[in-house]
Amino acid sequence: MLYDRFRPHYPQELVAFLRERIDPDSGQAVADIAAGTGIFTEQIAQWGNTVFVVEPNASMRRLAHRRLAGFKNCIFVDGTAESTGLPDQSVDMVVSAQAFHWFDLTKTKAEFKRIGRDSLLVAVVWNLRNTDSLFEQEYESLVRTYGVDYLSVSQRRMATEEVLTFFAPTAPEYRIFEHADFLGFTALRGRMLSYSFMPDETSPVYEEMLEAVAALFDRHQENGKVRLSYQTRLFIGGI
Template sequence: MPKDSVSRFSHRAVLYDQFRPHYPPELVAFLKEHIVPDSEQVVADIAAGTGIFTEQIAQWGNTVFVVEPNRSMSRLARRRLKGFKNCIFVNGTAESTDLPDQSVDLVVSAQAFHWFDLTKTKHEFKRIGRNNLLVAVVWNLRNTDSPFEQAYESLIYKYGIDYLNVSQRRMDTEEVLSFFAPDSPEYRIFEHTDFLTLTQLRGRMLSYSFMPEETSPVYEEMLEAMTVIFERYQQEGRVRLSYRSRLFIGGIH
């Protein structure tokens, strides 16, 4: 399995695009309050992946730089966002966006901030940001409250190859706060729930970069274990997987 944060998603891009969760409309609406929609204010979605979050914010009408270094992910983002003429696609990273100086009013990062070199990223965001730049960091964090969610987390913990090293769960809140220091970002939590069929649950699990691929000797064993869990907890052919969407938003200096 590739160790770097870019290439390890190449073979997961289709699954990622099809099965990863969206973000709560309430979160998107809250972000929208911090920008003037359909204006000259510019948004940059950093490590945009296949454009799941981008699609939700592109509807504001503002120019959106869709910054993504992985070709497979970017190709799917272009397909997803083909109806948005306000999206500009850029091959770049958080540490080197390839965006012009002072060109962005709002930077967003959904489900990716834990991959960044925060020192280099902060320097780059300052370079591309205009006065009063806002940075919004978002994660969908799976809950582990219900018996099914606990069993699902245990399955991921058992088979995830480097789960604890690369999961967003490894990033302490203090690390995020230090990125915004000396200021303090606003912190919000938004709840949402998905009800997944067996096919959807399988696709979501296999979209995680730390789960075994088909060439792994434990691949079939893992899928069988997942099916057992699904059958134990499903109701009317679906299981309930809930999330807390965490949002940090603030300026950087």
């Protein structure tokens, strides 16, 4: 799956920041909600805490099983944010990377309260692409040109006000972490094709799109790489 192979990871500074909030030797447990193929889970599983890998999509859960096969502390659960399937008061930290905007927030908050122990922390994470360089601006333009329903999908991103409402009446801590990937052509092509809104092989513009991304890469590559940078946004707090 392109998503599993080519989507970006998350900065180590973010993972280290979260680790400071949980004790790896205390029996505290983490739940990764809508864990997908386990890209973020893999980074937090290295802490050694029990990690509940909650994902409703069977094919993604299979890929997560494969990615996380070496971690005996991962427990896989067929569940959603609104109905995790986890026991009452079983979790000390809930994380959600690149998925929170799809949740029913009222039902999700009630569910997190149910599964959370005292002093539960909720961490909400998004990778957002930068458009600072000329390459990044042209890449964004290419994605907008060929992306099917790109604007409607991108506008589904959670507004800050909605996140603050979820955490209310307390205010979450907000942090930004910068990071960048240096991609060869195969990785850049795979990254672009991993977006759900991009055309697939059945589209009449598919070959045209591939030619456009190849030309973009050739214009901007240095030593066979291009730089695609991100801001990773974190909201973390109690509910």
